[in-house]
Amino acid sequence: MNYTAQAPAGWDAALADAEGCLLSSEQCVINAQHYFVKGMIEIPVIGSAEVFSWGVWVSLSPENFSRTADLWNTPGRESESPYFGWLTTDLRLYPRTTLNLKTRVHTRPVGERPSVELELTDHPLAVEQRTGITLDRVREIAAAFLHPTGDGPW
Template sequence: MAIGSGYTCSCSCSCSCSCSCSCSCCGEHRPRPRCAGDPGRESEQTHFGWLSAELGPYSPRTTNLGTNAHTRPIGLRPRIELEPTDHPLAVEQRTGITRDRVREIAEAVLHSGDVRA
């Protein structure tokens, strides 16, 4: 039985709870996840994901690097943190990056015409 966003309770009823808080059949309770517009969303746990952007200047590829998204207050985009690996992008995120390196990456990405598949 689905309860709200991405949660399934342990019973096999056909209840269609729309309140995202409890199943009317078995009573199992689960607070609904915070939405993007909810105040206090920055208190949520991090969310794991995969980077889906290919930044050509990096080798190996940047697609599918593990990430953690940290929600922040309304009006601020989430902070995306790469998992601590030895990939050059992850290393630069952890240790810092110079303005010249940012310029180099931006020029390569914006003006390359090279689309890697």
């Protein structure tokens, strides 16, 4: 019920040892100029108590990234106001790119990834987040990961 991207769009393995670059399981910095955090786009599954989620990367301003890092292990950090960000994960299962969709990143308690709320648009991913998906849609997504074709689901 969860699929996660390993790195934001724009990351290249050649950057791994470059100065000003970092990729961890939760944060990424590219050339000390672009800052990202991993969060979860949660989608209700219609007729189920379960939630489907995409583990995605969202860009943050340098100030908001720094604030997030400062609060990383601080109890109560979930009271922080949401941060604006751009979605930087291309989920190719959608008919239109998911890159650069506007988001609000909601900090959660220590140990939990942020929740990513998409702007209210007609993009299919944003619609799914608002209205939910069926179990058949979950199976369709799973099949795309188990039997990728072409470039795969990312």
